[in-house]
Amino acid sequence: MEPFDVIIIGSGVAALTAAYRLCSEKKVLIFTKSRVMESNSYLAQGGIAVAINEGDDWVAHADDTLVAGSFYNHIDNVNKLTSEGKRYITMLIENGMNFDRNATGQFDLGREGGHLRRRILHAGGDKTGKALTTFLYHQLKDKVNIVEHEMVIDLLMHGHQCVGVITKRKNGEVTYHYSAATIIATGGCGELYTYTSNARTVTGDGMAMAYRAGAILTDMEFIQFHPTLLYKDQSVIGLVSEAVRGEGAFLQNSKGERIMEGVHHLQDLAPRDIVARTIFTELEKGETVFLNIAHVRDFPSRFPTIYQMCVENGIDLAKNLLPVVPGAHFMMGGIRADAYGRTSVSGLYAVGEVACTGVHGANRIASNSLLEGIVFGNQTAEGLLNENLSIPSTCFEPKLPVGKRTPPNLPTKEEIKRQMTTFAGIVRNGDGLHALLTWIQQFDFLHTDWRNLTFKEIEITNMLTVSWLIAKSSLERKESMGSHYRSDFPVSVMAKKREEVVRQIYQDQNVLVRGTV
Template identity: 50%
Template sequence: MNKENVIIIGSGLAALTLANRLVNFKNVILLTKGNRDQNNSCKAQGGIAAAVSKSDNWKSHMADTMTAGCQYNNKQAVRVLVQKGPNLIRDLVEQGLEFDHDAQGNFLLGREGAHHERRILHAGGDATGKVLMEFMHAQLVDKVAIKEGETVIDLLVNNGRCIGVITSNQEGERSTYYAQHTILATGGCGALYQVTSNDSSVAGDGLALAYRAGASLSDLEFIQFHPTMLYINNQCYGLVSEAVRGEGAILKTGNGHNIMKGVHVLEDLAPRDVVAREIQKHISKGENVYLDISMIVNFEEKFPTITQLCESANIDLAEAKIPVAPGAHFHMGGVKTNQLGETTLPGLYAIGEVACNGVHGANRLASNSLLEGIVFSNLLAEHLLTQTNAQLVRFKIKDPSTSAKNKQLVLPNASDLKKLMTDYVGIERNQSGLMHAKQWLEKYDFLDVNSLDIPYLTNEEIGIINRLTCCWLIVTSALSRTESRGGHFRSDFPYRDSSRWGDQQIIRNNKEVTRFEEMKYIEVGNG
């Protein structure tokens, strides 16, 4: 038995930011099922959005965030993000983090989709996430225990409070950790899809853990598909940052047609959901879509990471054409939290992409994700530092049920789940496809699995059960929202005028939504 003051599940930017703020005051342990670099933060190319230039201001950043989010955002959360962001960025610079700058020391600011100003800070060209994560790790050397290969398989809940976790290492050996505060920082769910920018380990585990423990979930239907994944010969090689279009690249078909001309006033820099659907429309017709980069001078120097991706895919940049397709990128929904990261389950918190405090609305604005991780992790840290350590009451873990031990679970494989989600719960959805997906998912044994069954299951079975749970939750939420908005596009329900978009309503005690009706609910739109 180990006791830690704070357990952080995850290894991305939100996790490291929180750990860095707490390490001198709390006993912190980070748990991650892979190695420390298996997260989406390390892969982030585009940069961090913040109104740091004299020509920019937080009100403009807020307006762009709200517009991209289809006015579904929590306005107070957005205000906090854009007002606190610039000062926290400056704090990182004072601590030694170097963003790209000119000879006079001015930030080299880029522009991305749905931004009306150049406000994207980069580091290492298109390696912002990698540079930032290396910087954060350097701050934590010898200060925080990072346990790699340690999968959290269930949350410990006693008398309505989360008091720790049960883990399993790569050999299947189980451990129990107790903590006053347990934080989910597990990232999104992109690995539920065939084409994604996400790390292969990011498959929604945090959502499944929270759901089994009784925490509330919100807005799960909103999934952003990045328009430009490097995709050739049915293989995805990685993300082609929106910053490439910010520098002037144009989306074209093989015959040279500019696909975004006349589609949106911002053309190639329109909000991501708009661009992704337009690309997919042409791909569905059998056309190939390319990024024309012929107008970008010194492309290899400006975008070294993307250049390496192109080389790995045997793409000759001299032809100035990068083949692209949309891929699952970011989950706007997640575990419901307030701005302090508190979930509806006392003792359990969530930060980063796994959390949903409403800051992104129905569609995240480009490069707001790293900023979110920095801002709201700092807010949670400030909150936790004001909390006095309450004595933990350990309890005897109940004996496992015999259900999982005595029956052979019937489970699909991850590839089948990816195909299902891509085909029926992807960029466009409709009633018949979503119902087919729901019925297909419910053929398998996962809805009745609970914390008492977990000790009898293998790591592989738990991983598939988590995936099934997340897929089912997303499908159910997508069925409940009978409108098209942002990252949720229903081909059987057109977009409404934004003035008619209503607030979310809470559906409680609905067996179609949740099996733990006395414990949890999912928030959905009012249709």
Template identity: 50%
Template structure:
């Protein structure tokens, strides 16, 4: 492989979640790998994941059934080939991890304890530490790369260095606002989604769409940004969000009720409380709009605290006694189905730039992600990207690190909004239910600020803190523009001015994906 030898290929990975660590682990024996993360390396959505990893590892299951469930949850908007790759290769990579020593929860006989979640026909969710799967898997992966990968924390990537439609490096800022330019043969975006742009979210606060904004300025194609999944059950009390209540709780029998005892999902969907997430989230939102409080009734789950220690800890923080059997919940921004357009090996439309994990759009999730497919996506497509980089016969570049001036003089720029203001606009106008007028109002509010600048002007005129705000505004504008373009309600994108269509009709309208992707769906370039 070209990565062997003294002159190793240089790979920069932006982000420190599961997708980032997976590709780093595969490459570190052959390449010089650097992980850049804007906060602590443990600040990622992956480490917060509770539910588990979906994979057809049981003898009573099959990847073709997993395929059907993924397509159904995605409203048949999925890229069928990408789904096929995900569910067929998933068990292979999971088994490899277990062979390396990753331990999932098992029963007394040593058999895997497989959970069931919404829209799954089979029990296929592998979990570890009860409801601490993300933490267990991430700690395992960190051990695999310990001492083999350079991890630089609190180094904010401000922008990508592009020459002739090729990404050759990144510009960063550290905690002292010192600018540094790193060059490498391959630049990998693993920055996650954009849930932090909303008031109520399951995401780490650092996840606000930076990778999407940088890729957009670099000229990469983006798609499906209107599809933002809201998890139905965040622990929400007195206008405060305490964290995610895993769908695995409903998989064990918990049901949604309102404050007068009505069963929220009884007549809403054939799968009731295990319906796809978009359906459950809208049902809860409707109850809340009508002035009701919604609870997750867990009274039928024995030994709840033992089965769900993480959630029990959240309840303790909120002064909720789980023995009462009721946990107050509300929907929160959870997962972005769209992102930077890639093929199945992570290549974007910009040479040398790759994207994996939530920031990428392979089309595997369609209009609505199937529960517990996200960690699986990070594992499968990161392995495929690693294979691609190892086999790519590129010339080894000269690795350079250029420090800019310690103190930089910035040209004054106009005022920018704060995070709370951005979150309020997104929550009100670009949330679970959307209207044309609301989207237009949000777009008008965003466009009053000067954020659509060319890269050189951005770096030269804005402080690093301002650039982060510019990234948020850019991502918000992209999401809103996408939501205005999609004049239909499908999956996680629900517009009050367009009716929903049932699953059978989606089967007959799969051509819509092709049509929208070949029309002005991929927004590229600056300021378009």
């Protein structure tokens, strides 16, 4: 089979952005194990944080990003994310992407958790992800090869170089596809948890494949739990965007007490890790937590997706109370990558949530995820356009080891979710993490021949692999920071020292950083 210049795994905003920039000069092939429009990007209700308004600037956006990330962020990449965002968003607008505007024709900017200014662009109210992915798809659908319902099960390796992917169709057919560059853009791993905002396809596949190929993964302990997932009859119905709190909604318990008062100076718009832990504490006390929307103007028209979700599931909106729980939302860690998507493996790139460039630190600020996909999707493509891509001629006869057909006694997805939620969730401790590792390690998930497994078995082995990495990383970090909260290791002096170092770096660069956290 004739090799491609670039193979992209995934179909979210990062994948589509990179493909759009590459397709005019490179032969591009996209694989998605489901449909193109089934991704976390498509589901994103929040918007895109960008300093585009007069009176705002990228430095202020960077400051807010650092504070939310517990100053654990990669400073240069944060600067790139926030300073380049306006340029790439402007390019999208010039190409026809429409964002919501007010009656005067100005952008109707929202405010969300962790941001001190209104800088969130939306499209279609709470349908930003749908609008953006649909726009990008229509821009490139006739310019690249897009293959749906074909799962990438492993990376093709030639020594230490990635030279393509191995895929499997639902009929069992396995195919090798060669490429000079392979971009992993498969998203995070929300499906490892019982409650999640993620698409059902997000099972950590890209991280697991990269680990098996020898790529470096980092910061796997940092998993963000979104504070407000709509909850009814012991099940999550969907996400309630942080933008609702940005428009005046607040969290209360069944007694009517506002639970964020006295917890953080931003109250209901505090960084997500703080809000999620506060709700978790209330739930542990046996309380029910509600999002009170009484002060939100024009809720049905401002948030049509959430409104319809409530109506369809019998939530009594006359009471203005939406029952909510926290759920797995975003992975700050992942495959270590630089600003151009380059990983530790030659020929292998990573972009979007599956990658860890360090921009989010220990906790992602609201609405920086779509921005990340846009900025680093463009950066990765620009880097590849300037590279001379090639495949060794000797790589076309891969000698792949043949392993077992399936690991014995695979657990169910539900069992993995329960274990991860209990022991590697919002609040963790050493004993629980050791118990989780013992449970995971009874399964032989790393030594098998993925070509002989079913789709479901492959997903389960990938879920076990990523769960194992998260558990081990969580044990290694013996401090509480951002989204990683160890009840046996409270916030340490290291966090304060880290903040002081970051502030000094910014001071040396003559960039003003705002006051105390």
